[in-house]
Amino acid sequence: MMWMARSRLRCVIETGYLYPAPTSTFDMHYAIRTPKRYIVAHDPETIEIVETNGRRERRKSLTTNVPHYATFMSDTIARLRADQPPLASLSEMVPVMRLVDAAYAKHDPLIPA
Numbered sequence: 373m374m375w376m377a378r379s380r381l382r383c384v385i386e387t388g389y390l391y392p393a394p395t396s397t398f399d400m401h402y403a404i405r406t407p408k409r410y411i412v413a414h415d416p417e418t419i420e421i422v423e424t425n426g427r428r429e430r431r432k433s434l435t436t437n438v439p440h441y442a443t444f445m446s447d448t449i450a451r452l453r454a455d456q457p458p459l460a461s462l463s464e465m466v467p468v469m470r471l472v473d474a475a476y477a478k479h480d481p482l483i484p485a
Contacts, residue, residue: 402435 404411410422413435421429434440451458 402413408424410420412420412422414420416436416438417432417434419431419433419435421427421431437444448458450456
């Protein structure tokens with residue numbers, strides 16, 4: 373996926389799974405390319421930042437939503453029990469889905485993903 377801002381390429385995001393796996397077990401690989409650096413997720417808890425000047429840095433960082441799922445579900449159930457609205461309604465999520473759709477629409481099928 374390419375992220376454009378004011379008709380200028382801002383970054384390229386590459387993602388994928390190499391083989392099927394059970395739920396919450398990933399062989400995830402993704403990289404984000406910006407004008408000055410690559411950000412690579414090597415596993416569910418580590419990112420590497422590689423700058424164009426050669427500087428490298430590894431950081432502990434969650435790269436999947438799996439660790440947050442229990443918190444999300446607890447909050448959702450608590451809101452249901454208390455008759456409270458969700459954090460975001462379906463209508464509030466429409467712009468998010470439009471953004472995702474627009475990102476996919478920009479993918480050029482002639483360029484290998």
